[in-house]
Amino acid sequence: MIRRINFTGRKKILREDARVSVRPDTDGMLTFDAALSLADYELPQDAQIFVEAYRQTTLMRFPHGTVAAPQPPRDVPRRLTEFPTPDALLFRVKVTSAGERAGVLLAEGDRIPVSGDEEQPDNRIALLPPAPADLGQEIWRVDLSGPLLLVNNRLGDWKAVAASPLFRSLVYPAALRQVLTHMLIVERMDDPDDPNSLQSRWVAFAKGLGVGDPPAQDADDDEKADWINEAVESFARLHQMSDHFKREYERIREA
Amino acid sequence: MRLHRFNVEGVARFARFLKDSADDPGLAVPTDLLTDPVCAVVVPPGPEIEGRTFARRMEAARYLDGVLSAVTGCDVERDAGLWGWLTLFYFDQLCPPDGHGRRKVGEQARYVPAITNYQKYYRHLLAGPYRVFRAHRDDPNRALGLLCGPLHKPGEIVEQIVSRQQIITNPHAVELATAIYYDATIGSFKRGAAGNSGGSARRLGDVLKQFDVTWDLYGMSARMILGKLPREFDRFRPSTAA
Numbered sequence: 001m002i003r004r005i006n007f008t009g010r011k012k013i014l015r016e017d018a019r020v021s022v023r024p025d026t027d028g029m030l031t032f033d034a035a036l037s038l039a040d041y042e043l044p045q046d047a048q049i050f051v052e053a054y055r056q057t058t059l060m061r062f063p064h065g066t067v068a069a070p071q072p073p074r075d076v077p078r079r080l081t082e083f084p085t086p087d088a089l090l091f092r093v094k095v096t097s098a099g100e101r102a103g104v105l106l107a108e109g110d111r112i113p114v115s116g117d118e119e120q121p122d123n124r125i126a127l128l129p130p131a132p133a134d135l136g137q138e139i140w141r142v143d144l145s146g147p148l149l150l151v152n153n154r155l156g157d158w159k160a161v162a163a164s165p166l167f168r169s170l171v172y173p174a175a176l177r178q179v180l181t182h183m184l185i186v187e188r189m190d191d192p193d194d195p196n197s198l199q200s201r202w203v204a205f206a207k208g209l210g211v212g213d214p215p216a217q218d219a220d221d222d223e224k225a226d227w228i229n230e231a232v233e234s235f236a237r238l239h240q241m242s243d244h245f246k247r248e249y250e251r252i253r254e255a
Numbered sequence: 256m257r258l259h260r261f262n263v264e265g266v267a268r269f270a271r272f273l274k275d276s277a278d279d280p281g282l283a284v285p286t287d288l289l290t291d292p293v294c295a296v297v298v299p300p301g302p303e304i305e306g307r308t309f310a311r312r313m314e315a316a317r318y319l320d321g322v323l324s325a326v327t328g329c330d331v332e333r334d335a336g337l338w339g340w341l342t343l344f345y346f347d348q349l350c351p352p353d354g355h356g357r358r359k360v361g362e363q364a365r366y367v368p369a370i371t372n373y374q375k376y377y378r379h380l381l382a383g384p385y386r387v388f389r390a391h392r393d394d395p396n397r398a399l400g401l402l403c404g405p406l407h408k409p410g411e412i413v414e415q416i417v418s419r420q421q422i423i424t425n426p427h428a429v430e431l432a433t434a435i436y437y438d439a440t441i442g443s444f445k446r447g448a449a450g451n452s453g454g455s456a457r458r459l460g461d462v463l464k465q466f467d468v469t470w471d472l473y474g475m476s477a478r479m480i481l482g483k484l485p486r487e488f489d490r491f492r493p494s495t496a497a
Binding site: 010050052054056057059082087088094096103104105133134135136137141143144145150 | 263332333423
């Protein structure tokens with residue numbers, strides 16, 4: 001992986017300071033609203049804000065005023081004409097210099113999910129929001145591009161499925177192992193200087209489970225696998241996954 | 256013929272054919288699946304699809320954009336059944352037989368899109384160019400460098416550019432890639448644009464990824480980005496700026 005060096009001290013916009021909601025317009029077309037709180041970032045008042053909606057090869061970009069007045073221009077509709085559904089839709093907020101250094105990126109918040117789709121931690125992983133997808137006969141799958149936890153929408157109320165104790169206890173530890181394995185062993189990612197990087201956020205999440213720093217990029221795969229196992233064990237222990245599974249399984253058997 | 260899409264059974268049977276073809280390259284193409292009611296259903300509102308021959312990815316993408324713009328009730332880009340059916344419909348162009356009627360079938364993602372796999376979703380031989388065309392349909396010629404090849408051979412340069420979400424969605428970056436790597440006199444890529452050497456498409460991806468940390472590339476013109484490229488790209492610079 002190529003390391004990206006943050007020469008210009010670009011600031012990271014935190015998820016809680018950039019909330020994006022999506023709703024269908026009267027004609028069914030999706031529109032969005034972005035609530036941005038940028039006052040504490042010490043950005044120039046005339047810096048320009050852009051909100052980008054994206055999914056794979058599709059991107060729509062919208063001007064969103066300035067730091068002094070973070071509102072979209074009235075004549076710019078916020079209609080997501082390129083996105084028939086909000087599935088796997090993500091947003092990015094950019095703040096760029098408007099002065100002599102026009103075009104310089106001053107702050108950025110990336111991979112912002114649609115508000116309401118982002119589940120809160122409890123037994124889940126905040127960095128792995130669930131999303132519906134047609135998975136044929138598969139129940140779930142990790143989409144590593146988000147990453148997202150895809151849940152088969154053929155199951156009916158996929159949100160209820162994703163929220164069920166049985167699903168959580170079986171799926172989330174496995175999904176966590178898959179994401180960490182992909183990042184540390186498959187992609188061999190190493191980008192600790194970039195707080196925006198997905199790896200930094202996942203490593204911070206794993207360290208929060210009490211397993212310390214991950215092995216260095218050039219460490220052997222066994223060492224990395226041990227660290228990942230520790231993280232997953234800790235995650236399962238913290239959320240009492242086995243207990244939840246047992247209780248739910250017994251309940252179903254007795255029903 | 257009316258445009259159809261495969262249901263789960265149709266996708267499964269087509270995938271089985273692809274898998275079996277690896278062992279038996281002379282296997283007959285199961286075109287009967289196209290209209291088998293067990294495997295395929297008409298896509299509303301039932302637009303016609305023609306068995307055309309496409310010289311380049313660009314022509315295929317343009318034609319499919321015209322046909323699929325009429326489709327309602329599904330998320331076209333993410334409909335694996337639709338793209339699987341279209342692949343079988345145009346299979347002779349996507350996986351042409353040799354003189355002995357044998358086909359060299361590649362990885363499955365080229366024929367049935369891996370919609371949720373970010374490392375493969377763009378590799379589908381029809382959905383790939385369609386997505387590029389759609390992303391740049393206000394001026395498709397800016398993406399000519401990514402759509403100039405034949406349907407069955409997208410090439411490494413396409414892989415390097417299209418696999419990077421921040422580049423393929425940026426009209427100025429795509430315009431730049433076409434300007435520096437596409438040779439209009441031969442209708443193909445310049446020599447040396449593929450591979451790992453200095454100035455190659457792989458290097459362009461790496462350099463733009465670094466630029467993306469510092470600059471809002473979406474807000475810069477192709478000419479501005481070109482002006483910031485290191486000297487390793489000099490041999491590809493167009494004589495008139497992009």
